[in-house]
Amino acid sequence: MKPCLLCMKSLTEVPSWQSFFGLEKKKTLCDSCSNRFKRADIKEEDAVLDAVHSLYEYDDAMRDWLHQYKFLQDIALAEVVAHDLRSAFSREDVIVPVPMHPERAKIRTFSHVEALLAAANRPYVQLLRKTNPGVMGEKSRQERLEMENLFALLPGAKVEPITYRLVDDIYTTGTTLRQAAAVLKQAGAARVEVVTLIRSVQK
Template sequence: MTTVCLLCMKPIGTVLSWQTLLNLEKKKTLCDGCSNRFVRADIIEEGTVLDRVHSLYAYDEPMRDWLHQYKFLQDVALADIFAEDLNKALSGEDIIVPIPMHPERAVERTFAHVDTLLDRSKRPFRQLLEKRTLAVMGEKNRRERLAMEPLFRLKPGAVIEPVTYRLVDDIYTTGTTLRQAAQLLKDAGAVRVEAVTLIRSVQK
């Protein structure tokens, strides 16, 4: 029984067993060579507005290649690679909220990349935020970020409960995006806001 690596497209040999026949064994999405290219970071930071953020992987060359192929070349199947990692990182009873795309960007990209990561991780989530601007935080300096209008607003009819919310985004760069979303949720009644990001980009 053979599957194909989602990155290099080389065959992945799978040993036939009762677990595989009954779909109890985790299906491999990468060959060992491609899998070993990604560097697990597990960076955890705590703050005030954003109470806690957990970033799973380092932003290195293999991850840049993956992100480009996934987001900009619309290779949606690549979301499966990190599905299990996100599933584990998002365990618990917190309300999961994806960082949304601007509607125009969603049309341009043809799919919502954060929503797709969550769908593949089999974690339920709520759409509570709307993106107000097409701006990309990682492309702006500190002064430009501070001068910008708020990035998000609550979706019409969104109800924020006095509980913990967990924001999810693909990459953490400056933290501005997540902090703005966290502040909006707290102002609306959330008692705590945490975040999980697949990637952490350390600015030099």
Template sequence: MNSCLLCETPIAEKPSWKALLALEQQTEICQDCSKKFQRADIKEEEPFLDQITSLYTYNEAMREYLHQYKFLQDVALASVFANELRALLKGNATIVPIPMHPERRIQRTFAHVDELLKIARIPFTHLLEKTGTEAMGEKSKAQRLAMEPLFKLKQGTAIQPSTYILVDDIYTTGTTLRHAATVLKEAGATRVDAVTLIRAEQ
């Protein structure tokens, strides 16, 4: 019997032949915890992005989840939303996670967006490098607009005239995704979409 990754309540699962053959996705959180997350299901166009999709709102349950996952380094929580991400990120587009600066990677001990994709078994490619360590939440709107580019292409990277999907954990102002999309489009990408787990209120 599995236990909920968030509240540790035992999760009773009905036996099935799919489960025995590992064809059925395991439930990682209990129904009570699952109900606390509020779906957003936002799909819209953004400057420099052909489409941005966000799955959940940034409510109290999601804030606690993100804090425990990213800042308390509970890597096991990467699996909580694996089914939702896998259903959304299927197709032939190249999946590009928003990268962390190497210094931030050392501080956090793991790349949280990479882990979300790995546990969901979604192939991805690192095409971008972060140029600075500043966090967007620490800057005003005027400061964000005046910033130098946040990303550059990794050395030796060739961008094809095809579709790319940027993936990040949370959308707040869109600055990070717009900077990343601009680099890809200027390098030759035909279409750049984005997917985020969370949409925060601005």
């Protein structure tokens, strides 16, 4: 019997025809933990981001999940959101993860966005590099809005006149995503859409 990835209680699963054909959502949480997560499905757009789709609210349950996954490096928790993230894309989407700075990647030991996409079984292309090691979560809203561009194209990266879908874990002010989208559009992208797991409002 598998344990819940959050509370470690044993999971009880009843076999169904969907599970037999691999169509059923993989159970990773007990009912109690699963019921804490609230879908938001917030959809927005602005002058730079042609579409934004955020899957979850940034409530206590999602805050706890993000902390354990991202900062305590519990990479197995990517499976908790894999089904919903996978459903946010079509097989034709060209997905671009928002990159980490190499110094931050060494400290964290894994790329949290790439691990989410791997768990969701969605292929992606690397087109961007982060040029500043600063941590956005440590900055105020005003500091985020005033930051110089954090991204550049990877050497040799080819951007085509198509739609790209940027992926990040959390949308707060949108500064990071707009800067990444601006680099892609300046390089020739026709359209840049965004998918984030979480939509947070920073005051």
